[in-house]
Amino acid sequence: MEEKNAQATPQLLTDIQFKVSRKGYDPGEVDAFLERLSAAVTQMQDRLRQASATAQDAERRASEAVREAQILQTRVDELESGVVFASAGEDVSPEFEAEQASSVLAMAKRTADAVMNDARTNAAALLSEAETEAANILRDAKEKAIAAVGDLDATRQELSADAAALAAFMDEQRASLSAGLSRIQHVLDDPSALRVGVPPTIQELAALEGDATVAPSSDFPINSTTVIDDATAVDEEPPATAPVRIVGLEEIDPPVPGVSAGAEASDADAEPNEGGQLFGAKDDEVDEAMRKFFDANFDDDDRFGR
Incomplete structure (x- = not known):
């Protein structure tokens, strides 16, 4: 104020x-x-x-x-x-x-x-x-x-x-x-702190790739079994090659002595089987074996660790 x-x-x-x-x-x-x-x-x-x-x-x-x-x-x-002092003659x-x-x-x-x-x-x-x-x-x-x-x-x-x-x-x-x-x-101040680990060298990467190509998958059993039984066997004599075995999910045919895998593949691609068919009885057997393998129940098989 x-x-x-x-x-x-x-x-x-x-x-x-x-x-x-x-x-x-x-x-x-x-x-x-x-x-x-x-x-x-x-x-x-x-x-x-x-x-x-x-x-x-x-x-x-x-x-x-x-x-x-x-x-x-x-x-x-x-x-x-x-x-x-009033006068005597007054009347007031x-x-x-x-x-x-x-x-x-x-x-x-x-x-x-x-x-x-x-x-x-x-x-x-x-x-x-x-x-x-x-x-x-x-x-x-x-x-x-x-x-x-x-x-x-x-x-x-x-x-x-x-x-x-x-x-x-x-x-x-x-x-x-x-x-x-x-x-x-x-x-x-220290950019190396962003690194999670030491980066692998070229030799280590090559070694890892080599191991991945030859090592079988650990999700499947190592021991293979013949999946062709007597019920599916044909009357004619099987070929001189060993039976087909399943390793992992890939089909591997045993090599024929004296013949390379590349030569077999080229021959199979070049010449059809008897009767003019591209796939023969052996191929049908393999297909049947594969079908049975995928339809089989392995719950009671101790080899699978179940």
């Missing part, structure tokens, strides 16, 4: 200015309240001025009545003192004049007293009404101020809780970002 000791007037209540605070009252509500308070004070001051004017008028009238009464009293005294009675003067004086006193009483009554009524209205205004203002303070306190608590939650969230995010930056910086 600019003037701390200034007298409270409607103009001061209208022109007063407060410093703006971040967590203070709403400036709009404060200005509206000051305007209402200024109007109430102005109205109360007008009524007080009217009451004062009425009282002054009553006092003036009372003073005039008293002055008139004094004049009448002086006249009465003069009349009473001049009775002895001194007692009558004295009584008449006393009556006028009493009437003037009664008039002055009535005016004074009316003025005092009106002034007291106006003052009581103004005091009552001022008390009501102050009570309403106090209640509104208490409610506003309660609302501001609740808002402050909510904002404090939100600020604490936001601070905790920011600390958590800051810690997470710091950890991520530390990991990134560690990788930048």
Whole structure:
């Protein structure tokens, strides 16, 4: 406030200015309240001025009545003192004049007293009404101020809780970002940390590929069995080659002595079997054996580790 000791007037209540605070009252509500308070004070001051004017008028009238009464009293005294000097031929009675003067004086006193009483009554009524209205205004203002303070306190608590939650969230995010930056910086300082293991050499890769081509699958038994039984045997004599065996999922024919695998494949592709057919009885036997192998139930076979 600019003037701390200034007298409270409607103009001061209208022109007063407060410093703006971040967590203070709403400036709009404060200005509206000051305007209402200024109007109430102005109205109360007008009524007080009217009451004062009425009282002054009553006092003036009372003073005039008293002055008139004094004049009448002086006249009465003069009349009473001049009775002895009256001429004997006059018919006016001194007692009558004295009584008449006393009556006028009493009437003037009664008039002055009535005016004074009316003025005092009106002034007291106006003052009581103004005091009552001022008390009501102050009570309403106090209640509104208490409610506003309660609302501001609740808002402050909510904002404090939100600020604490936001601070905790920011600390958590800051810690997470710091950890991520530390990991990134560690990788930048030592790029070898990204490697899972030592990369294999070309010789190791070649060795692994060679092992993968010759090693049988571990999902199938190593020992092979003949899948052609007597029921499916044909009447003619089987060829001189060994029976077909199944290793894993691949068909491997035993090599014929003195003949390479490439030569056999080329001969088989070049010349059909007897009768002009591309596949002979041996091929049918192999197909039947393969079919039985895949239809067989190996649950009770101990060789499969079941």
